[in-house]
Amino acid sequence: MTRRGRPTLAAVAAEAGVSLATVSKVLNDRTDVSARTRARVRVVLDEHGYEPTAHRGARGRWLVSLVLPALDSPYALEVLRGVTASELDVVVCSLADSTATAPWTAQVLAPGRAGTIAVVPELTPAERGLLAGARTPCVVVDPTSSDPQLPSVGATNRAGGFAATRHLLDLGHRRIGVIGGPRQVLCSRERVEGYAAALTSHGLPLDPALVRSGDFHHAGGLAATRALLALPSPPSAVFAGSDEQALGAVDAARQAGLRVPEDLSVVGFDDLPVSRWASPALTTVRQPLAEMGATAAAMLLSLLDGVPLDQPQVELPTRLCVRATTAPPPRTSEGRRRPQAAVA
């Protein structure tokens, strides 16, 4: 606790293997020191009592904006969890709170913000221009398009859609519905493309009546599944495109007196915690959202340290998680499709 007996800053510099100027920069919270060097110098400074413990972690950390589409989905929470686990100080802005007098772009361009991690389904040309003019680095999570100019972190959505559909085909399903998210969203289009590719690889035609669009939320999954179940020849399985939509699909099945998975199989996408809390637990395609957030944070840190990215477009792998909402199709469509209420 006493400051007497501490080594000089020159001795600290020698111990940390850096110049005295660098030690001085770290002490003064200057940002032109790489994160790695800063961490090393700070450890040595701390060992010798140069920094009060309480300030150590937060001083000299970059303050960045994390822009999320809305804070109404566990999807946002997963990404946030990954980003905050980094060495960044993260100001959270929601597009849902954006107003004419306080637009979200103002947050991003606010003085003191070193950079941005953006999870925004769509940018208007004006917003794109503003961000481009911000002169602070930006990394996009779940990009809406493959823009080689824009550092981004996505997931292998096409492979995920393929795996989900192949799982249902392997169980014996032949009429499989798919519910995408909003049509303009890249990740959604890719999942539906994966679905189509799996059908093709099984020599099955694509029936446009089985391809629906949702909003990625419960309501969208509920409405689209109702429509699918009302078809003259309804599907025996639904690949729901997101976990929330899958929960809506399960709800639609229950409301129609169908059991999941005995009468209708359902596959989600995301592997949000809620997919494991559902009863029965959801079969789903895991996309590592927290890891995507953490990767975006690491990329932003690198850019802030002036280190160019080896790989500006990163795609993390998705993985099928088979749980309890998928099973072989009912043997006869009419024989097993009896309402549960009549049984109980």
Added chain:
Amino acid sequence: MTRRGRPTLAAVAAEAGVSLATVSKVLNDRTDVSARTRARVRVVLDEHGYEPTAHRGARGRWLVSLVLPALDSPYALEVLRGVTASELDVVVCSLADSTATAPWTAQVLAPGRAGTIAVVPELTPAERGLLAGARTPCVVVDPTSSDPQLPSVGATNRAGGFAATRHLLDLGHRRIGVIGGPRQVLCSRERVEGYAAALTSHGLPLDPALVRSGDFHHAGGLAATRALLALPSPPSAVFAGSDEQALGAVDAARQAGLRVPEDLSVVGFDDLPVSRWASPALTTVRQPLAEMGATAAAMLLSLLDGVPLDQPQVELPTRLCVRATTAPPPRTSEGRRRPQAAVA
């Protein structure tokens, strides 16, 4: 877009009804101007083109820390949504990310942070001391104790526990299990007290075997409900103390071959979005988490503006939401408690 023809700052001051000095402070992002005045002046400044639109919303906003226990629950997301909807710029810190070299208290005490909103189930004496010494205001959400020194926002947990239990009693249930959260947490103790008070008001004794403790999460609800269902005389209903625990209770029932609500009624607490996505949708007690976050933000803004709080301890009302997981108890315990699997 041109700056010619703009009124002078003195004219702006007159139009906004403030002094020229105040206008100058607002222009210079000084913080010694009340939020209300700042907003008024900024509107006038903006009307006359004094501030670029892109910067208007973010400039001069207070930067505060929001400390959350962990980012693994929709509970955290709800509070965050309320806080970020305010005029505060919110840096999110998670206790789960706190390490010896980067403790969460460092975030709170970081230079530039004007205040703190803390959602922390427990503080160590050292952490309490650090926060007290921070000299920046702090508002606690869901306080762990009723400390009259600490501005806080809670909910009427006791009334909520009472309403949940009375609903089950009114349906005819007499053996009702309760699952609290961690014992040391005030809100959890209060919910169990409400449960006990409802039983007493019906002239029913409190059976300690029916009172369990969880972790507020799915796993805790699952384990506690399994234990309750294994009792020689199991309950016909469970008040699960949180929505995640209620989902765990529904899972435990399903695994035991019981139907919800025919064989076992379940009531949650929180009214998280997931309670409406569950199938069947959860009967639960709504606590307005987003409103609690927004209220905490408003209180912190007031303290930052130097305006003392009329009411430093706020409790927002809870409300029973009856959905599909509660029904009258089975007529005969054995007659209806047959496994669903045997039926299907």
